[in-house]
Amino acid sequence: AQTVTQSQPEMSVQEAETVTLSCTYDTSESNYYLFWYKQPPSRQMILVIRQEAYKQQNATENRFSVNFQKAAKSFSLKISDSQLGDTAMYFCAFINNAGNMLTFGGGTRLMVKP
Amino acid sequence: GAVVSQHPSWVICKSGTSVKIECRSLDFQATTMFWYRQFPKQSLMLMATSNEGSKATYEQGVEKDKFLINHASLTLSTLTVTSAHPEDSSFYICSAPLSGRPDNEQFFGPGTRLTVL
Numbered sequence: 001a002q003t004v005t006q007s008q009p010e011m012s013v014q015e016a017e018t019v020t021l022s023c024t025y026d027t028s029e030s031n032y033y034l035f036w037y038k039q040p041p042s043r044q045m046i047l048v049i050r051q052e053a054y055k056q057q058n059a060t061e062n063r064f065s066v067n068f069q070k071a072a073k074s075f076s077l078k079i080s081d082s083q084l085g086d087t088a089m090y091f092c093a094f095i096n097n098a099g100n101m102l103t104f105g106g107g108t109r110l111m112v113k114p
Numbered sequence: 115g116a117v118v119s120q121h122p123s124w125v126i127c128k129s130g131t132s133v134k135i136e137c138r139s140l141d142f143q144a145t146t147m148f149w150y151r152q153f154p155k156q157s158l159m160l161m162a163t164s165n166e167g168s169k170a171t172y173e174q175g176v177e178k179d180k181f182l183i184n185h186a187s188l189t190l191s192t193l194t195v196t197s198a199h200p201e202d203s204s205f206y207i208c209s210a211p212l213s214g215r216p217d218n219e220q221f222f223g224p225g226t227r228l229t230v231l
Contacts, residue, residue: 033217043152043205045222052217091157100146100211100218104157 002027002094006105013082014113020067021077021108023092029053031097034068034075039107040088048090051075082112116142116212120223127198128231135193135226137164137208143188144210148220149181152205164191164208198230 004025013019025034036048051059051068058066063083067076079086092105117140127133137147145166150158162183163171170183180202182194195202205227209220 035219043207043225045158045207045209047219050217050219089155095218097216100220101148101160101163102209102220106157107155109155 002029002032002096002103004092004094004103004105006090006092006108008108009106010109010111012111012113013079015082015084017082018078018080019082019110021079021090021092021110023075023077023105025073025075025092025094025103025105027073027094027096029096033095033097034066035093035095035102036064036066036075036077037091037093037104038086038088039091040085045091049077079110084112084114086110087112116140116210116221118208118210118221118223120206120208120226122226123224124227124229126229126231129199130197133195133198133228135195135206135208135228137191137193137210137223139189139210139221142210142212144191145188145213147185147191147208147210149183149191149193150207150209152207152225154205158207161193166191195228198228200230203228203230 032053034051038046049061063080089107094103121136147164149161164185166185172178185191207225209222211218211220
């Protein structure tokens with residue numbers, strides 16, 4: 001079974017600064033996908049970024065980028081130029097290549113301060 | 115992108131009554147849908163996998179007789195909380211994967227807040 005761990009329950013960052021959210025996972029699979037989801041106060045889950053395990057290049061989406069370390073089973077999210085609208089819960093999630101069931105981490109609550 | 119809706123968005127009911135929550139994929143077909151439960155400040159916990167044309171698969175510890183799931187069509191799954199009690203109060207979220215995508219990206223509904231008095 002896969003497990004996903006987010007070791008930072010809460011974090012805060014000043015507006016315009018950079019913050020990194022940590023995520024580690026455990027799996028015996030060789031190919032899989034990793035995701036970061038954002039859940040703002042509205043509670044709608046929004047996909048932020050995805051990474052395929054076979055791709056060595058770290059995924060980037062505008063201000064969001066990941067540091068994917070496959071050997072270490074680490075998948076951190078970096079948010080650059082933080083904005084007030086980035087305030088939300090962030091969930092790291094795993095899905096293997098064969099299935100379609102997501103495994104979520106416990107979440108990190110991010111507060112962006114003005 | 116694909117859109118998933120849920121109805122109602124918020125429901126308040128008396129203890130002992132049953133509540134039905136609908137999850138619809140609006141612009142794509144979903145043979146599988148997932149139901150999650152989320153307590154305040156916690157992560158999403160998978161309750162069950164809804165399968166069109168067959169029985170739902172429940173996660174360990176989830177009472178199938180209490181949380182009835184029916185996948186009536188390729189665009190609709192319903193979750194019925196039977197004989198609801200205050201401890202069933204929670205936020206319920208459904209999701210559906212978009213078939214044909216290698217990463218099985220899931221699209222989430224906006225959630226339903228259930229309050230049982």
